[in-house]
Amino acid sequence: MTRTRRPSPQTTAVVLALAHEPSTWRYGYELCRQLGLKPGSLYPILVRLADRGLLETAWDNDVPAGRPPRHLYRLTGAGRALATELAAAAAASPSSALKVRWQGA
Amino acid sequence: MNPNTRTFRTAAVTAAIAALVLCFPLALLIVAGLLLHRWTGGRALSTMDFPDRLLTAAVATLPDRRRxxxxxxxxxLAGIEGRRARWQxxxxxxxxxxxxxxxxxxxxxxxxxxxVVAGGVTAGWATGAAVPGLGVFAASFAGIIGVMVMLAIAYSRRVRMPAPVATLLLGGAVAAAVTMTVTFMVRQPTAAEHLSIFGGIFLAAVLAGGLWIAVAAPRTNRLAPYLGIGVALVYAAGYLTLLRAGYHPQLEPGTQQTMQLLAIMWLVSGSAIVFPLASFAAASAGRSFRSGVYVGVWAISTSAALAYAVFLYEALRRYTIRPGLLLDGEPGPVGQNLGNALFWVLGAIIVIGLPSALVGAGLGALTRGQKAHVVPDAAPRWAE
Structure with missing residues (x-):
């Protein structure tokens, strides 16, 4: 039997931020700045989402000369479904701490 | 002689020895640092700032599945500007x-x-009850080995013995050191006074580190473990011979004192000469700094465990023949030999031997013009 755990507020914020424009690839640093999260918090969340098949990743090779390709992130279909659920839950509980932050982003 | 003058001279000699003991390893560390700086001054790090180096070093520890x-x-990080933002x-x-x-x-x-937590607590409690004074060592030893197992699982590291025979020999040296510690404490319960909490943790860390090297050290050079073990066997055999000669009944008292002095010199100068020479030879022959470091680490780990075990064995043996401390023949409680073994044998070999071996390996690599490949596993794929 699989156990369903409620995502942390930070995870919820990341998922909802990615779901804001679901077809757009996003950068890690960009997400950090948008959500006010440190990379030390963001990257473990991204790793967990990718491990669970909720996040797809790609490399952006279209970068200035001498710069390394950047990692890109966007939600998978399952990730978008989760985002829909989380958005509904967030709307139902206005006290969600990070709700305003992702909406305002 | 005026007692005050004698006290002053004794204090001055003690201060001079302490200064030498502190300054010599410090000087070695500075030289090793300069050599490492020179050695790592190649292309790999030349364009990196400190935030880059910090992150690259951390990424180098990641397992392949997370690389x-x-x-x-x-x-x-490459796209972030501003010193503060980059550091953050x-x-x-x-x-x-x-x-x-x-x-x-x-x-x-x-x-x-x-x-791991339960094992460490139980080992400490049970050992402390059976052999008073040994609880901290047992708990630390079990805990450190447990943490190593956890790290191996976390990092998906397959434990592959670097060289089976060398692994057995180094493992045997560690087992001998543990056995002699327990034997010493059982036969001389007053020795517990000379095994401080710090001493117990230090002993556990050194011996557990030796086990890690025996079982999970990187396999880059097949001969390095055997060369290191060979150097350690010669070192320990020489030390045993000099220790034994220091109280041999058929030798004149003057000769015995000379042998005691030679044993101390063997301990210090051996660490400062034998290990760096072995590292230098390995680094020079293999054109590799790493080879030199590996030989040094194997030699020092095995030597430390063996010399420590030999010292405790000889201390017990000597005390039954003629009471006195093994290190210098001075009168003193037999338990003090345990403190001497920790400080003068383990401490000297580690503190003097490691930086000396680094210097030897660095010089060996420099003589052949070998350049560093710093944290190659962390090198971004775009750089290839």
Missing amino acids: DWGVAMIAE FASSSAAAALWLAPIGRWPVLAPVTAV
Whole structure:
């Protein structure tokens, strides 16, 4: 039997931020700045989402000369479904701490 | 002679010895640092600032399955401007890199962690009850080995013995050191006064580190473990011979004192000469700094465990023949030999031997013009 755990507020914020424009690839640093999260918090969340098949990743090779390709992130279909659920839950509980932050982003 | 003058001279001699003991390893460390700086001054780090180096070093610790995430963080850092912003991103990402490895492993790690904690507490309590004074060592030893097991699981490291025979020999040396510690404490319970908490943790860390090297050291050079073990056997045999001669009944008292002095010199100068020479030879022959370091680490780990075990064995033996401390023949409680073994044998070999071996390996690599490939595993794929 699989156990369903409620995502942390930070995870919820990341998922909802990615779901804001679901077809757009996003950068890690960009997400950090948008959500006010440190990379030390963001990257473990991204790793967990990718491990669970909720996040797809790609490399952006279209970068200035001498710069390394950047990692890109966007939600998978399952990730978008989760985002829909989380958005509904967030709307139902206005006290969600990070709700305003992702909406305002 | 005026007693005050004598006291002053004794204090001056003690201060001079202490200064020498502190300054010599410090000077060695500075030389080793300069050599490492010179050695790592190649292309790999030349264009990196400190945040880059910090993050690259942290990413180098990631297992293969998480390496892309580390490269992703390095790539993001490359686009960040401003010293403060770069430091903030690099330090936070480096911390994240250390936590990425266990992600997904907690179903296995959680019970292992529970076993490690329970095992450490139980080992400390049970050993402390059976052999008073040994509880801290037992708990620390079990705990450190448990943490090593946890790290191996978290980082998905397959434990592959670097060289089976060398592994057995180094493992045997560690087992001998543990056995002699227990034997000494059982036969001389007053020795517990000379095994401080710090001493117990230090002994556990050195011996557990030796076990890690025996079982999980990187396999880069097949001959390095055997060369290191060979050097250690010669070192320990020489030390045993001099120790034994220091109280041999058929030798004149003057000769015995000379042998005691030679044993101390063997301990210090051997660490400062034998280990760096072995590292130099290995680094020079293999055109590799790493080969020199590996030989030095194998030699020092084995020598420390063997010399420590030999010292305790000889201390017990000598005390039954003629009471007195093994190190210098001065009168003193037999238990003090344990403190001497920790400080003068283990401490001297580690503190003097490691930086000396680094210097030897650095010089050996420099003479052949070998350049560093710093943390090659962490090098981003775009750089290839």
